[in-house]
Amino acid sequence: MSDTEILAGVPGVRHLGSGKVRELFEVDGNLLLVASDRMSAYDYVLETPIPDKGKILTQLSLWWFEQLADVVPNHLVTTDPAMFPVELRDHKDVLSGRSMLCERLSMIEIECVARGYLTGSGLAEYQERGTACGVPLPAGLVDGSRLDYPIFTPAAKAAVGEHDENIDFAETSERVGADLAAEIRDLTLAIYDRAHRIAAERGIILADTKFEFGRRADGTVVLADEVLTPDSSRFWPADQWEPGHAQPSYDKQYVRDWLTSPASGWDRHSGEAPPPLPDEVIERTRARYVEAYERLTGEAFR
Numbered sequence: 001m002s003d004t005e006i007l008a009g010v011p012g013v014r015h016l017g018s019g020k021v022r023e024l025f026e027v028d029g030n031l032l033l034v035a036s037d038r039m040s041a042y043d044y045v046l047e048t049p050i051p052d053k054g055k056i057l058t059q060l061s062l063w064w065f066e067q068l069a070d071v072v073p074n075h076l077v078t079t080d081p082a083m084f085p086v087e088l089r090d091h092k093d094v095l096s097g098r099s100m101l102c103e104r105l106s107m108i109e110i111e112c113v114a115r116g117y118l119t120g121s122g123l124a125e126y127q128e129r130g131t132a133c134g135v136p137l138p139a140g141l142v143d144g145s146r147l148d149y150p151i152f153t154p155a156a157k158a159a160v161g162e163h164d165e166n167i168d169f170a171e172t173s174e175r176v177g178a179d180l181a182a183e184i185r186d187l188t189l190a191i192y193d194r195a196h197r198i199a200a201e202r203g204i205i206l207a208d209t210k211f212e213f214g215r216r217a218d219g220t221v222v223l224a225d226e227v228l229t230p231d232s233s234r235f236w237p238a239d240q241w242e243p244g245h246a247q248p249s250y251d252k253q254y255v256r257d258w259l260t261s262p263a264s265g266w267d268r269h270s271g272e273a274p275p276p277l278p279d280e281v282i283e284r285t286r287a288r289y290v291e292a293y294e295r296l297t298g299e300a301f302r
């Protein structure tokens, strides 16, 4: 039985939605975000789970919420199952460590992306037009180039499995209003600056990241969703940073290398789903998530 089936069968718990690797439930007016051990690569959700991935990434979000508490309020209510509504407490195995009870916000339907380095969809637009989300950039930049200053590159949310559509600041203002657009831009860049600095001190480059914000009834803008995890951000090992080609992903590189090697027998352009991962790739990938957690937080994962 999957987490969703277990939890959706609990009285008072309503399944609201699924992300690629996460589930969202409503519980007594709050929200429960449950991070699964699923991993996505090349736009596929792999059939082989990575043990503890959901717990590691949830614990990392919690740590970042603490580091950022003086920069922006967040939506966290609690992660302690003992504080969860009584009907959830005996699902500790499903919930322990990889669920957050959050206040229900009115979400701002903009993916707030900050980029300190040029890669991915930002690089693609740059190579075509010399801009990123309409922001003109200097000539001569390559894959992995560090930008003179971080930029806000908002996107309109896409349906699950689709790619978000990059929009410029004018379109963002059209959608949410000029004042709120300026507020989420400034918050996005302030959070990125702080997080980039913290990660760099620990030998990790935070190349880019995606935030989601919501608003309370009183209008306060609150940092929501997961934050600064390898699923919402690009983390690169600083000692391997070399502009001019795709940088190794801190967490996904073993999976990408195996899937694109002859050993997997898979052709990523075939339209077929990837094969299951061998145990050694699973374990090494789990170890990378643990290592990222321990390097960033300075705490042992347990």
Ligand SMILES: Nc1ncnc(-c2cnn(Cc3cccc(F)c3)c2)c1Cl
Residues within 6 Å of the ligand: 017, 018, 019, 022, 023, 024, 031, 033, 034, 075, 102, 103, 104, 105, 106, 107, 214, 224, 225
């Ligand atoms: N605090 C909040 N208040 C209202 N809505 C949300 C909210 C809605 N959607 N998402 C993204 C998502 C979609 C699928 C599964 C997930 F776990 C998360 C987050 C939040 Cl975090």
